[in-house]
Amino acid sequence: MPDLLSPTDGPTADASFGAMRAEAIYDLGHSTIFASRSDPRFSYCTYAPPQTGNEQHPKALVVVVHGTGRAFTEYRDAFAEFAKWNDCIVLCPLFPAGPQGDGNRDGFKFLQEGAIRYDQILLDMVDEVAKKFGADFSRFALFGYSGGGQFVNRFGLLHPDRLWALSIGAPGSVTLLDFNQDWWVGVRDFASQFGQPLNLDALQALPVHMVVGKADIETWEITHRPDGKFFMPGANDAGRTRPERLETLRQSFEAAGVQVHLDLVDNVPHNGLACVDKVQDFFAATLRRLRAARR
Template sequence: MLLRRVLRNDPTKEYLLYRPTGASTDSPLLVVVLGAGRQWQQQVAAFIPACERIGVTLLSPSMGGAVRTSYRSIGRHENRADVLLHDCLREVSLHTGIDATRFRLFGHSSGAQFAHRYLMAHPHRVESAVIACARWYTFPDTSRKFPFGIRPIKRLPDLTFNPEQYLLVRITLLEGTMDTEEEVFHHSDLISAQQGNNRLERARRWVAAMRSQAQAHAMPSLIELNEIEGVSHHFGPLCREGRLVQRVFWSLFGATIDEESATTLRQ
């Protein structure tokens, strides 16, 4: 059963938790970040059959409430989305006995914006990650301030980025080949000029930038981009036609998931 819980130290914040049948304290942990929309719980449920089949514990924090407007870029000093996730991880570890120090990470759309920024800021917590259809990216560019580059900012003074650490995280980007609707960032044409005018173009440019940085640090590139034919960024079609769940579990766990273990959303 997918459980909906509130944090003990702050009942205004909630998360979803799934424990597979017979799970031990050695169960691997998957963190799924999908935001806090009306379909949040239904979308998370798409991963449950696969989690049950291969024995994965799932945690999905709600990015609603105080962090709703800023979680995509980690949050604000007084309402940090990364701190919220750490609180959820700590509580899940207490409830289940599993080691939540390191985990696999998946984020989609707005959740992907948070997820890739989180792994760049906290690479020691993430074993591997799948980033699907992020709208904007943090480029490995010290000349640009966060969240579009890695130059520190005053509102998050303790948020730092170490390329030699985050380049060690294996990252798979998933992006639909039809995700080409032009979106111009309303604050600055310079950001659009750097990142691109649609999600597919931005994904390609971010991967190229991360690979270039790895080369500059004489490190192997651990990032790849999988372009999914015939879909855009919408969650339902990604699951149905794009085999999203299967792709996530293959990338993060090396597990082959059949159709019966991947819930097909109808919306």
């Protein structure tokens, strides 16, 4: 009687097929949501193009950080086509409100909340995704909008050596390269805050982009009041509106020798998805230069 089992049949073949099918569904393309292995209070999703493993170029990583509304999957989806056509993987972290049980929506914006270091949480996620896809993500591009803009403003000051591009979108509050004011308004006490000096050389070498809508002029959410939890002298001095504050940030960067490309988007209020095209243009141009230089 003939053997009805071919070499590709049986439990082993089923397990192998199941693993490949699960990878295709949950890891490639628009991924499911994963808990961070270093701290399961925090999660992330990714977009990895279906051709991952057969790219023209080594994979590059783009990290996009949500704002206070935590629309992290929407930003992931908005960067999917960019990733497909630029041989990139997109990582979008989720920093939920109130991880300490107090309902605080804003802790991640300032990098530190109690014993939590959000910059390290993100770096752990980057390492986890790099291992998953067998990639070198020792440097990555970083974009954040609104509350995420605050996070990436401060992350860029702390870790410029980990980035190949930085895009700061419409932050409500800014940390200036001001050596006459303390953190978070300025960087005078940066070393005592983080246990390391500010790496100005790396920051000066970093391509930096800033973007905000011209119509983003509401101030109800961004004005610091004396009884507010983040109030400190100088908290409102960068300007009334987000465009004013971002312009002040640009001036402080450029005064310190950091070149900045600023996009003011016509007829756009506070809407991060309406600014994504400008960010992608900047990242694509930067990536082309970097890849051409490697060749």
